[in-house]
Amino acid sequence: MRRAVITGAGAVSAFGVGLPALFDGLAEGRAAVGEIRSFDASTFPVHVAGEVPIAAIDAQWLAREMGAVPGGEAIADRAAATGALRDRKVAFALLAAAEAWRSAGSPATGPKARLSFAVGLEQAFFEDLAPLWTGGSVDWSREPDAPLPAVRFRSPVDLGPRLVARLLGLRAPLVIHSSACAAGALAVAHAAALIERGEADLVLCGGADSMVNPLGIGGLARIGAPSPRNEPDACRPFDRRRDGLAIGEGAAAFVIEDESRARSRGARVRARVLGWGSTQDGYRATAPRPDGAAARRAMERALRRAGVVPERVGYVNAHGTGTPLNDPAESLAIRGALDGAAVPVSSIKGAVGHLMSASGAIELAACLLAFERGLLPGTAHHRERDPDCPIDVIGERPRRARVEVVLSNSFGFGGQNVTVALGNPEAAS
Amino acid sequence: MSAPVAIVGAGAVSAFGIGWRGLGRAVAAGDLQPRESALLRDSHPGTLASEVGEIPTALDAGNARARKLMSRAARLAAIAMREALVAAGFDERREEIGAWMGVGASGIAMEDVPAIVSASFVDGGLSLHRLGDQGLLACNPLFTFQTLNNFSLCHGAILEGLGGPNAAFFSRGSGTAVALAEAVHALRAGECDRAIAGGADTALHPVTWAELQRDGFSAQGLLPGEGAAVLALAREASPALGLLESCTAVAGAQEGAAAVFRELERLPPRADLVVIAPWGTPPRAWLGDMAASRYSGAAVVDVSLRLGDSLAATPALAWVAALDLLRPGERAVVLTAGVDGDLTAAVFRKESP
Numbered sequence: 051m052r053r054a055v056i057t058g059a060g061a062v063s064a065f066g067v068g069l070p071a072l073f074d075g076l077a078e079g080r081a082a083v084g085e086i087r088s089f090d091a092s093t094f095p096v097h098v099a100g101e102v103p104i105a106a107i108d109a110q111w112l113a114r115e116m117g118a119v120p121g122g123e124a125i126a127d128r129a130a131a132t133g134a135l136r137d138r139k140v141a142f143a144l145l146a147a148a149e150a151w152r153s154a155g156s157p158a159t160g161p162k163a164r165l166s167f168a169v170g171l172e173q174a175f176f177e178d179l180a181p182l183w184t185g186g187s188v189d190w191s192r193e194p195d196a197p198l199p200a201v202r203f204r205s206p207v208d209l210g211p212r213l214v215a216r217l218l219g220l221r222a223p224l225v226i227h228s229s230a231c232a233a234g235a236l237a238v239a240h241a242a243a244l245i246e247r248g249e250a251d252l253v254l255c256g257g258a259d260s261m262v263n264p265l266g267i268g269g270l271a272r273i274g275a276p277s278p279r280n281e282p283d284a285c286r287p288f289d290r291r292r293d294g295l296a297i298g299e300g301a302a303a304f305v306i307e308d309e310s311r312a313r314s315r316g317a318r319v320r321a322r323v324l325g326w327g328s329t330q331d332g333y334r335a336t337a338p339r340p341d342g343a344a345a346r347r348a349m350e351r352a353l354r355r356a357g358v359v360p361e362r363v364g365y366v367n368a369h370g371t372g373t374p375l376n377d378p379a380e381s382l383a384i385r386g387a388l389d390g391a392a393v394p395v396s397s398i399k400g401a402v403g404h405l406m407s408a409s410g411a412i413e414l415a416a417c418l419l420a421f422e423r424g425l426l427p428g429t430a431h432h433r434e435r436d437p438d439c440p441i442d443v444i445g446e447r448p449r450r451a452r453v454e455v456v457l458s459n460s461f462g463f464g465g466q467n468v469t470v471a472l473g474n475p476e477a478a479s
Numbered sequence: 480m481s482a483p484v485a486i487v488g489a490g491a492v493s494a495f496g497i498g499w500r501g502l503g504r505a506v507a508a509g510d511l512q513p514r515e516s517a518l519l520r521d522s523h524p525g526t527l528a529s530e531v532g533e534i535p536t537a538l539d540a541g542n543a544r545a546r547k548l549m550s551r552a553a554r555l556a557a558i559a560m561r562e563a564l565v566a567a568g569f570d571e572r573r574e575e576i577g578a579w580m581g582v583g584a585s586g587i588a589m590e591d592v593p594a595i596v597s598a599s600f601v602d603g604g605l606s607l608h609r610l611g612d613q614g615l616l617a618c619n620p621l622f623t624f625q626t627l628n629n630f631s632l633c634h635g636a637i638l639e640g641l642g643g644p645n646a647a648f649f650s651r652g653s654g655t656a657v658a659l660a661e662a663v664h665a666l667r668a669g670e671c672d673r674a675i676a677g678g679a680d681t682a683l684h685p686v687t688w689a690e691l692q693r694d695g696f697s698a699q700g701l702l703p704g705e706g707a708a709v710l711a712l713a714r715e716a717s718p719a720l721g722l723l724e725s726c727t728a729v730a731g732a733q734e735g736a737a738a739v740f741r742e743l744e745r746l747p748p749r750a751d752l753v754v755i756a757p758w759g760t761p762p763r764a765w766l767g768d769m770a771a772s773r774y775s776g777a778a779v780v781d782v783s784l785r786l787g788d789s790l791a792a793t794p795a796l797a798w799v800a801a802l803d804l805l806r807p808g809e810r811a812v813v814l815t816a817g818v819d820g821d822l823t824a825a826v827f828r829k830e831s832p
Contacts, residue, residue, distance in 0.1 A: 089607060090607050090608070091607075091611065092608070092611070093607070093608045093609075093610075093611030093612040094610075094611035094612075094615070095611075095615070169649070171585055171626050171627065171628065172584055172585050172626075174585075174626075176595070176596075176599070176605055176610070177604065177605040179592070179596055180600065180603055180604050180605060183596060183600060183603070186593060186597065187521075187593055188522065188589075188592065188593075188596075188685075190522045190523055190685060190689060193689055193693075194692075194693070203686050203689070203690075204584070204585070204686060206584070206690075207584055207628065207649045208649060208651075208819075221730055222730050223653040223657070223728040223729065223730045223819075223821045224653075225648060225654070225657055226648060226649035226650075226654060227646065227647070227648060227649075228582055228628040228629050228647045228648060228649040228654075229629045229632075229645075229646055229647045230627055230629045233629075233647075236646050240646070240661075243664070247664070264607060264610055264611070268610065268611070268614075268615040269622065269623035269626065270623060271615065272615055272618070272620045272621075272622070272623060273620065273621065273623050273624070327644070328644045328645055328646065329574075329642055329643065329644065329645070330578065330633070330636045330641055330642050330643065330645050331637075331642070332573070332574065332636050332637055332639070332640045332641050332642045333637060334637060335545070335548050335624060335630065335633065335634065335637060336548075336624075344574070344642050347574075347642070351644070351670075462629060463624075463627055463629070463630075463633075464627060464629050464630050464632070464633030464634075464636075464637075465633055465636065465637060466629060466632075466633065466645060466646075466647075
């Protein structure tokens with residue numbers, strides 16, 4: 051029987067570039083949401099975010115941060131020359147993928163190496179309409195001669211993944227997950243499925259996203275999802291005073307392969323992907339099901355597929371957006387799926403923000419902290435318990451624990467729910 | 480995929496109208512003619528396209544309020560999903576039905592753009608200050624929902640109360656084949672006993688069409704299209720509209736035609752019908768050659784000549800066209816070549832009574 055394991059991991063977050071930066075930030079109980087610096091957001095209704103601490107992204111910076119990856123410089127140059135780096139998540143995808151691949155021991159990528167990656171929306175470049183704007187409308191006949199880069203008006207959805215595939219020599223059709231905030235976890239689940247089914251011998255998976263741009267921030271602000279307070283503690287998951295999410299950006303990537311193959315090449319197994327489950331709310335476009343029933347079924351499906359009883363679950367990394375509606379519904383789901391057991395729960399969204407399509411991926415990366423440092427991440431800005439969230443929420447500081455199985459929840463706009471179960475590689479199978 | 484799964488219903492929206500029965504025959508008979516696109520009339524006047532006509536209110540997706548949240552692709556998807564579910568008789572335990580869709584790019588209503596631009600541009604350029612304090616207030620507050628690509632799956636799921644396993648894949652062809660393959664895997668693995676899978680998209684959004692022109696696809700014969708098509712699947716059913724034997728995506732752009740031909744050697748040696756959906760002239764030539772050399776004697780129908788290329792919807796529309804043309808005892812191979820450079824291959828069979 052083939053079993054999917056994680057042998058490489060990389061991350062980009064508001065704590066900086068690299069998985070160690072994420073681990074250190076979480077281990078020290080820090081939070082990194084603050085004023086937006088990459089553009090002037092001072093007049094925007096929302097002007098704080100969990101922003102990756104780099105103001106401007108260029109080819110030199112990207113190539114340097116990618117580290118020792120053959121062809122990295124050429125890819126960075128190409129991305130810059132075409133205007134691809136206008137979209138920050140393109141660079142984040144490349145950085146996380148390069149780190150994951152290096153940390154897996156730079157494995158060979160043959161014909162059965164695949165890519166299963168989540169990305170967010172196209173970034174809209176509103177300013178590109180300026181040369182076409184005439185008499186109160188867009189004159190598209192001017193477009194062919196407009197002095198604009200190749201990547202214009204909007205970044206193609208698959209722009210980052212295509213560059214990652216080129217970087218790592220992945221030649222099979224790319225699988226691009228487009229399931230909003232559930233996409234990153236679905237990409238990892240899909241990768242594990244490809245390994246278990248024998249359709250791939252190695253999968254680079256994960257997600258990258260950034261809505262820290264004028265129309266991204268503006269659009270989310272218009273639908274009222276972010277906290278209106280514009281404070282560093284904008285997101286307070288499961289806290290009685292919570293009033294909305296904090297927008298984040300970044301990426302996480304993993305190398306997933308069959309356990310026997312990984313062990314035979316001497317790779318370090320960092321986690322087992324035990325199971326996953328997905329459901330849909332089928333409820334409303336703008337709100338989750340208040341009873342958490344569909345989210346609960348996603349958790350139960352993941353446990354069933356993993357062959358794990360609730361008592362073996364030592365930690366739940368919650369979707370925990372800090373919005374008034376999500377957290378009570380998710381609390382009901384967690385209590386229901388785990389038979390009311392007092393399992394420690396936390397959300398890292400107070401610390402790094404909501405990475406949207408990459409949130410499921412970065413949160414699975416955060417789960418590795420439990421296996422590798424024996425620490426369960428804390429919940430930044432969680433100070434006042436909410437009786438509507440009757441679960442064991444880990445406070446602002448991480449909690450020391452040795453756990454066998456962790457669950458990570460991701461719920462997307464539109465009602466897509468996914469739970470992924472990871473197993474400690476040092477625990478008995 | 481090993482054992483075939485049963486196709487127990489289908490739904491489609493295309494230039495042919497709402498519905499899939501008769502679509503393949505209309506395409507084969509040449510009854511559908513490209514016409515000047517109404518959707519592109521303001522931005523790209525005179526563009527010939529395969530465009531969905533006016534949708535009768537009684538057959539539209541959701542109510543007027545719900546449609547304000549929908550992109551055009553999401554709206555078409557919701558209609559096709561409803562049709563497929565009704566045709567399949569999937570009326571009970573809908574919270575257990577799985578759903579996988581190939582979805583396209585964002586498509587906010589262009590009517591919103593002038594208001595934002597007018598309020599945000601100063602001296603011919605974008606002012607971030609103005610966008611932040613005036614431009615955002617000038618637009619439809621719900622436009623963000625129109626940009627969410629996964630809503631081509633979710634609106635239909637919400638309207639129809641679907642709650643099973645699911646995923647949305649970005650697609651310019653191959654992602655839609657992945658959606659169908661994943662639905663089959665889920666059925667086979669027992670993750671669900673019923674599922675829907677398909678694709679929805681439009682190439683008739685001004686930004687999308689500008690991209691396709693800029694990338695040289697229109698100059699090489701791409702006819703822009705739009706639509707949605709969905710198959711309803713069950714692990715076992717009798718009678719069934721047809722059986723799905725296999726569905727794969729093959730990397731064309733990266734691997735080259737030789738690898739594609741090699742991969743297609745895995746397809747069954749016999750087919751009575753070959754439906755091809757090439758995005759334009761170059762793949763039309765080699766898909767036609769491939770069909771002729773591997774399946775001599777089979778009828779070949781090119782759906783893209785009439786339905787154009789509707790990106791994420793293209794493979795799904797080709798599948799339902801094949802289903803319409805397939806006669807009892809026959810096997811159909813459906814080959815599509817998308818603008819992503821990838822090729823998809825699906826094999827269908829209709830059992831004799």
